[in-house]
Amino acid sequence: MTTFAKTDLRQQLSLYFVAGTMNCESPEAFERILLQAIKGGITAFQYREKGSNCLTGEERFQMAVRAKKLCGDHNVLFIVNDDIELMKSVDADGLHVGQSDGNLKVIRQETKGKILGVSAHTLAEAEDAVSLGAEYIGAGPIYQTSSKPDAKKPVGAELIKEFRSNGITVPLVGIGGISLEKAGAVIEAGADGAAVISAISCAKDPSVSSSEMFKIIMQAKRGL
Ligand code: 3NM
Numbered sequence: 089m090t091t092f093a094k095t096d097l098r099q100q101l102s103l104y105f106v107a108g109t110m111n112c113e114s115p116e117a118f119e120r121i122l123l124q125a126i127k128g129g130i131t132a133f134q135y136r137e138k139g140s141n142c143l144t145g146e147e148r149f150q151m152a153v154r155a156k157k158l159c160g161d162h163n164v165l166f167i168v169n170d171d172i173e174l175m176k177s178v179d180a181d182g183l184h185v186g187q188s189d190g191n192l193k194v195i196r197q198e199t200k201g202k203i204l205g206v207s208a209h210t211l212a213e214a215e216d217a218v219s220l221g222a223e224y225i226g227a228g229p230i231y232q233t234s235s236k237p238d239a240k241k242p243v244g245a246e247l248i249k250e251f252r253s254n255g256i257t258v259p260l261v262g263i264g265g266i267s268l269e270k271a272g273a274v275i276e277a278g279a280d281g282a283a284v285i286s287a288i289s290c291a292k293d294p295s296v297s298s299s300e301m302f303k304i305i306m307q308a309k310r311g312l
Pocket of ligand 1: 264284285
């Protein structure tokens, strides 16, 4: 099993690729893109098999097993989106949930010993999530996104500044419409990382996009 020191979480969430097979042309393309993203330098991956055309049942389980193996072999954090049973059955590093994915108190109990991340769109949501034991927050959508049909209105990097100036000190990643050009601004606003779907899954070369985004994020973290 891969183990991650919780103190490293800020570093480990620097470039957080989020995807499922439905974000790619085919399940084979998904695996290829994930491997390219890993080679390019992603530090965390969230298996988000959600929405129309997503895999279910045994296919979903087998894909999660393979994705976890790819991540584990390369020291990439492996998080499962909104499926506690899948998280447990593949022994993922953690779970990520949205605001409507269930009772956070119950979810926290069910994820003991695992990393728990929660999406928040407002300060009140972030405060509640932290008080119930979220170890990191996904803040967004920062910019306009076409990857999530039910995404809320984009709020800009201001949301991250607002969280930071109001006592949210847990690791934070921005999500939603983050491109190579916009990743630096998200870090400069106070985030520890950027979570992306299309900037990597739709890239001509996911490996190149990942490594360029990783460089931009690391430079922004060093204040360059
Ligand atoms: N969650 P892209 S936005 C999965 O606001 C997800 O919580 C969001 O995809 C939120 O990088 C989003 O292609 C989609 O914009 C991110």
